[in-house]
Amino acid sequence: QQPVQSPQAVILREGEDAVINCSSSKALYSVHWYRQKHGEAPVFLMILLKGGEQKGHEKISASFNEKKQQSSLYLTASQLSYSGTYFCGTEPPGNTGKLIFGQGTTLQVKP
Amino acid sequence: NAGVMQNPRHLVRRRGQEARLRCSPMKGHSHVYWYRQLPEEGLKFMVYLQKENIIDESGMPKERFSAEFPKEGPSILRIQQVVRGDSAAYFCASSPNPQGQPQHFGDGTRLSIL
Numbered sequence: 001q002q003p004v005q006s007p008q009a010v011i012l013r014e015g016e017d018a019v020i021n022c023s024s025s026k027a028l029y030s031v032h033w034y035r036q037k038h039g040e041a042p043v044f045l046m047i048l049l050k051g052g053e054q055k056g057h058e059k060i061s062a063s064f065n066e067k068k069q070q071s072s073l074y075l076t077a078s079q080l081s082y083s084g085t086y087f088c089g090t091e092p093p094g095n096t097g098k099l100i101f102g103q104g105t106t107l108q109v110k111p
Numbered sequence: 112n113a114g115v116m117q118n119p120r121h122l123v124r125r126r127g128q129e130a131r132l133r134c135s136p137m138k139g140h141s142h143v144y145w146y147r148q149l150p151e152e153g154l155k156f157m158v159y160l161q162k163e164n165i166i167d168e169s170g171m172p173k174e175r176f177s178a179e180f181p182k183e184g185p186s187i188l189r190i191q192q193v194v195r196g197d198s199a200a201y202f203c204a205s206s207p208n209p210q211g212q213p214q215h216f217g218d219g220t221r222l223s224i225l
Binding site (some may be wrong): 002029030032034040041042043044047049087089091096097098099100101102103104 | 142144146152153154155156159166167169170202206209210211212213214215216217218219
């Protein structure tokens with residue numbers, strides 16, 4: 001039931017791009033993306049509600065393929081501040097409220 | 112605008128004691144969620160509450176754990192007779208509606224069991 005994120009870890013140089021994938025075996029109502037730095041709270045990045053929807057947040061964008069139950073997070077021209085662990089949280093249909101999080105993808109951006 | 116407020120930030124308990132974790136949601140948010148994060152792991156859903164109601168407690172351990180969100184005051188996550196395995200970060204999140212809305216997280220309570 002837990003969504004699967006890939007890759008598990010990424011190391012980038014500043015300015016490089018990265019893609020983080022989130023795949024679920026269950027039907028989804030929405031996908032939420034969060035970034036968490038060590039010892040801190042998860043910070044909301046964006047939520048995707050519709051099939052094929054794309055959203056953007058600074059140089060971070062995401063897509064959601066409702067039929068495939070997959071979402072991807074795109075980080076372009078990465079900055080040092082992008083380092084952290086990225087989690088996708090999947091929301092099943094049915095007004096449940098709860099999010100089921102993937103295991104996380106650790107991103108390290110080096111100068 | 113105050114965000115989600117959790118206290119205490121750090122809590123140390125000895126085995127067998129009780130732990131009480133508090134969460135005040137963002138202003139205007141009436142839906143509260145508790146998540147647990149073990150070291151180096153992801154976030155696991157525990158319970159979803161509205162004012163005076165537990166909506167979904169499917170992630171709560173069957174024993175020793177309870178949660179409430181009274182009409183007045185913060186939401187409380189209570190752990191009785193704590194054991195070493197309860198050591199974790201406990202995060203509270205809130206949203207204005209239950210579905211299709213961002214959940215904003217508090218800074219968490221780091222619980223350590225001696």
